[in-house]
Amino acid sequence: MNKTIGNIIKSLFPEGTQPDTAAMLEHLDADTAGNPNAPWLFPPLLPSDVFAIAGYICKVSSLVGHLDPHIEPRDNPGFQVSSDERRILVDCGASWARLSADPVKGHIEEAMPEPVVRLWDEIIASWNESVLLKRDTSDEKYAPRWAKAALSLFIISDTAFSRAYFDRTTIDDSNVMAAWVSALRLGAFTESLAEEKAMSSSDDGALVLVGDPPSSITMMANTALATVLPKSRIPSVGVGLRNLSRNLALLPGSSELRLSYSPQIHRELSSGAECEARGKPLNLLLIPFPFEIDALAFEPSSRSERKITGERDWQSFRVKQHWIDDANKRQRFLAQVSVMLDEAKREVDEIHGIILPELSLDYELYVKLGEQFKEICPEAELCLAGLATNMNAEHGNFLAIREWGETSNHTRIQIRSKQQRWKLDLNQLEMYGLTSLVDATTKFWWEDAHIGNRSLSFHSLRDDTVFTSLICEELARSDSCHDALRAVGPNLIFALLMDSAQIPGRWPGSYATALADDPGSSVLSLTSAGLVRRSIKIRGTGSSSVALWKDETGLTRTFELPKGDGAILLSLRPQKIINRTILDTPSQVTSWRYFAHRTLLV
Incomplete structure (x- = not known):
């Protein structure tokens, strides 16, 4: 297919740009309605859909690479947006944000500012033109009209979607449009927690997501090609759409990796209380459970043949959770957590979150942990853990994220599968003393875990923070989720690992540094004390650090748990900073910084 403007528009909006194309055509004269391009003659009604097509055109054409960010006129080739043009575009976007008419039910002229319609007309007038820009800057067609129009619509639609997702206390006439889109696309996952179509109840009354939040806040765009989500951080490095x-x-598009965004669960807070909540520290209890891991916890999979034939030199393994394999061990764990929380509350007023490593619990124990946590700490906001089973009792490697609103009944649990498999080589078998997996013919052991459809969720915390979580290899492998991490720019990234010591010189430190640089996220990795201690026991030396912190300032912190069962109480403080786009548009965001930590032994 030729990459023309028209083909790009039709591929992204296969049903047209309007939610009711037939009704739209009825209001057109016969000649216009008979135009084969009639379903795309009018701009999409939502700023998020306009953003999708404008951004998609900019991406396919590599338009941002031709953008000169300077304000003053220059002889250098490329597109420029003058200070006057920037002001006009931002004002247009702000006026679009203030429109109070329902954009789906309203008329085109009521649903968006006139410049948006005019710029769209310029793009449609270039329907048969190539979307690929000329390389020869002396060519008179180097700067086609559609290029500046697409860039302008990108800026306008981005401005129109003011930051309602992250700051409910400022939803007023300055961001009505964003609030409307929020209700349209995500309402079922914010306030309507009793919707049986989207939720099912667990034993403790928690509402577990059966489906996922929408993969895009667009209405008409083909999500197999492109999706749009709210973003948090603007990277301080690079030159691209992000x-x-x-x-x-x-x-x-969502075909390879399904992304989603979950707004914070409703809390009945006044604007003053909400602002106070945003300024509070975030106190997290890091529990590096299990505290001991036997070598026999790593066992050949029942589906793995011990006899290797042909060229195959690998087998599959599973992790057996011997640390929670009977009722006494499970009850002991919950009792230990209760003691840890009581001890932590002697250090700080509130505990806001609990984090456990990869494959630490199963779903049943995770639900009981959440119930206990919220009972002891009514202020609880989140609980993250790696699980070996999901809500359907299926075995695998899962990430569970539980969030709470104002009460224990205002809660949701989201669970997804790990995106990558763990590969054990001979060096790791030696490092951890896993003699149960050693034989003469097997060089590699692959984790026996079903992956299925890959997904990654972003979550709002206190309205001014977005966080996400990764499982082990996802921190290192860039082929599935790192592009999304850098585009959305979460303020916090939690990486749950089953790994050795968390120190700057090992792989978690290297990949955490990359994400701290771009997009500027603060990254916390956490592993189990059991595997760290196995490595020390086998090698006779080594660090006992079970967690590692890295942020955009370059600060690195390790967290030691030298002996015994226990946890790390980590306190983070919010720091307001200014990010800027390449056109110098400012954005105040929250950067989470290390404040203090304490080791709690049980």
């Missing part, structure tokens, strides 16, 4: 937008992120 450096150009402040409020929205253009992401790949």
Whole structure:
């Protein structure tokens, strides 16, 4: 297919740009309605859909690479947006954000500012033109009209979607449009927690997501090609679309990696209380459970043949959770957590979250942990853990994220599968003393875990923070989720590992540094004390650090648990900073910084 403007528009909006194309055509004269391009003659009604097509055109054409960010006129080739043009575009976007008419039920002229319609007309007038820009800057067609129009619509639609997702206390006439889109696309996952179609109840009354939140806040765009989600951080390095937008992120289609965004669960807080909540520290209890791991916990999979034939030199393994394999061990764990929470509350007023490593619990124990946590700490906001089973009792490697609103009944649990498999080589078998997996013919052991459809979720915390979580290899492998991480720019990334010591010189430190640099996230990795201690026991030396912190300032912190059962109480403080787009648009965001930590032994 030729990459023309028209083909790009039709591929992203296969049903047209309007939610009711037939009704739209009825209001057109016969000649216009008979135009084969009639379903695309009018701009999409939502700013997020306009952002999707404008960004998609910019991406396919590599338009941002031709953008000169300087304000003053220069002889250098490329597109420029003058200070006057920037002001006009931002004002247009702000006026679009203030429109109070329902954009789906309203008329085109009521649903968006006139410049948006005019710029769309310029793009449609270039329907048969190539979307690929000329390389020869002396060519008179080097700067086609559609290029500046697409860039302008990108800026306008991004501005129109002001940051309602992250700051409910400022939903007023300045961001009505964003609030409307929020209700349209995500309402079932914010306030309507009793919707049986989206939720099912667990034993403790928690509402477990059966489906996922929408993969995009667009209405008409083909999500197999492109999706749009709210963003948090603007990277301070690089020159790309993610450096150009402040409020929205253009992401790949959902066919390879399904992304989603979950707004914070409703809390009945006054604007003053909400502002106070945003200024509070975030106190997290890091529990590096299990505290001991036997070598026999790593066992050949029942589906793995011990006899290797042909060229195959690998087998599959599973992790047997011997640390929670009877009722006494499970009850002991819950009792230990209760003691840890009581001890932690002697150090700080509130505990906001609990984090456990990869494959630490199963779903049943995780639910009981959440119930206990919220009972002891009514202020609880989140609980993250790696699980070996999901809500359907299926075995695998899962990440569980539980969030709470104002009461224990205002809660949701989201669970997804790990995106990558763990590969054990001979060096790791030696490092951890896993003699149960050693034989003469097997060089590699692959984790026996079903992956299925890959997904990654972003979550709002206190309205001014977005966090996400990764499982082990996802921190290192860039082929599935790192592009999305850099586009959305979460303030916090939690990596749950089954790994050895968390120190700067090992692989978690290297990949955490990369994400701290771009997009500027604060990254916390956590592993089990059991595997750290196995490594020390086998080698006779080594660090006992079970967690590692890295942020954009370059600060690195390790957290030791030298002996016994226990936890790390980590306190983070919010720091307001200014990010800027490549066109110098400012954005105030929260950067989480290390404040203090204490070791709690049981």
